[in-house]
Amino acid sequence: MSGTQTNMIANLLGFFVGTIPLQYLGCPIFQGKPKVIHFRMITDRIKNKLATWKGRILSIMGRVQLVKSIIHGMLVYSFYVYLWPRRLLRLLDSWIKKNYLEW
Numbered sequence: 575m576s577g578t579q580t581n582m583i584a585n586l587l588g589f590f591v592g593t594i595p596l597q598y599l600g601c602p603i604f605q606g607k608p609k610v611i612h613f614r615m616i617t618d619r620i621k622n623k624l625a626t627w628k629g630r631i632l633s634i635m636g637r638v639q640l641v642k643s644i645i646h647g648m649l650v651y652s653f654y655v656y657l658w659p660r661r662l663l664r665l666l667d668s669w670i671k672k673n674y675l676e677w
Contacts, residue, residue, distance in 0.1 A: 601652045
């Protein structure tokens with residue numbers, strides 16, 4: 575399809591023409607095998623949330639519940655779509671454990 579046809583259809587339907595990789599519903603859309611770089615935005619958001627929760631005045635059980643509900647909720651959708659690299663899963667697990675121990 576030519577570029578003008580693509581732009582005409584996109585304008586008609588109210589979409590924009592993007593390039594891969596992109597984010598859709600918080601999940602990365604890319605071509606090829608999943609790599610750490612594709613999931614960097616999600617892991618950075620998780621790390622930032624863990625860092626901000628550390629300073630909150632919550633009981634240990636409140637913090638555990640935050641991690642279980644929010645962090646796991648952020649990951650579930652992308653786990654259904656992609657097989658994450660093990661190295662990245664180990665890194666996330668270490669961040670969560672580290673934050674549990676520091677609380």
